[in-house]
């Protein structure tokens with residue numbers, strides 16, 4: 001069983017203190033630091049939320065360089081304190097003036113906030129990395145997983161005074177494509193069938209609290225309080241809470257279909273998905289069936305995945321040990337297991353895999369911070 005890392009490559013950057021324009025280089029004689037006078041100024045929008053808190057933890061873990069950081073949330077949170085790099089920072093209310101002098105803003109406050117404030121920030125010269133679905137399918141906005149399609153954000157850089165929007169894909173899409181893209185590059189995926197088992201954390205901090213509260217209530221024989229989800233969540237599972245569309249798919253499922261095509265620049269790849277919310281606190285699981293154009297045997301697939309960045313294999317058939325949400329919680333890497341030939345397809349043209357990934361981390365905050373690292 002491979003050990004999961006809590007920080008995947010590219011690892012923390014190192015910056016020369018003598019250079020007026022810090023250049024990300026790695027290792028060697030340079031000084032490791034996060035605060036720097038000539039580093040970018042940052043803003044975290046939605047800092048009090050599940051993803052916002054994870055942004056701070058990932059920025060800190062990776063020693064992301066910054067000269068200033070604004071902590072932004074709703075009026076409700078203005079005046080609260082959040083900890084970052086061992087210091088208290090006061091949360092400010094997000095307003096149209098929040099982005100004056102901000103180089104990079106990491107957004108995770110919901111689609112309507114992104115739609116309103118994202119373009120305002122870009123107008124002020126800020127590069128916005130947005131976690132919501134607001135701009136993902138906009139033809140002018142790159143949709144980026146750094147390990148998969150960094151070329152999509154070519155030309156967008158901090159320091160030229162030009163604002164821009166970059167979208168973070170949906171968490172289920174990121175986790176799925178981290179594992180599937182290396183296989184796709186080798187044998188070309190023709191069709192992908194995804195079934196998800198999605199955690200409470202994917203629906204934000206309040207949903208996590210609801211799962212805890214309901215579990216307590218049910219164990220105490222009380223009726224469970226349902227504020228976030230319509231169905232009882234504790235000791236139950238249900239179809240994903242996203243709106244159901246006229247074709248019968250819900251929005252979460254169609255994100256997997258559309259975003260995969262955009263990220264792979266392949267309008268023809270066939271994708272279908274069923275998304276289920278399960279009573280797990282943190283980290284999503286996905287069962288994925290793949291049909292390839294070219295043969296791919298399971299041993300070759302294992303070799304490919306072994307060498308894939310941000311992916312680890314947990315696939316011990318003898319001990320019946322495979323990925324679980326708990327094994328990947330608070331970890332950067334996506335775990336892949338149950339790697340097996342699809343017996344329903346001839347000629348090694350199909351594979352089944354089971355994957356788990358921490359969707360607040362790689363599915364949201366880490367991916368966005370990795371995008372910000374590319375901007376430097």
Ligand SMILES: NC(=O)c1ccc[n+]([C@@H]2O[C@H](COP(=O)([O-])OP(=O)(O)OC[C@H]3O[C@@H](n4cnc5c(N)ncnc54)[C@H](OP(=O)(O)O)[C@@H]3O)[C@@H](O)[C@H]2O)c1
Nearest residue numbers: 046048049050051073074077108109110132202204205364
């Ligand atoms: N959770 C995940 O795994 C995940 C993964 C990928 C993408 N996302 C996306 O990330 C976004 C946030 O998700 P989350 O799970 O972190 O939700 P969350 O825990 O509910 O946090 C929401 C954040 O948005 C802020 N906010 C709400 N209304 C605001 C307003 N009017 N002005 C400024 N800030 C406001 C909240 O501030 P207050 O505390 O002041 O209300 C809070 O900081 C959503 O778009 C979600 O789809 C989430």
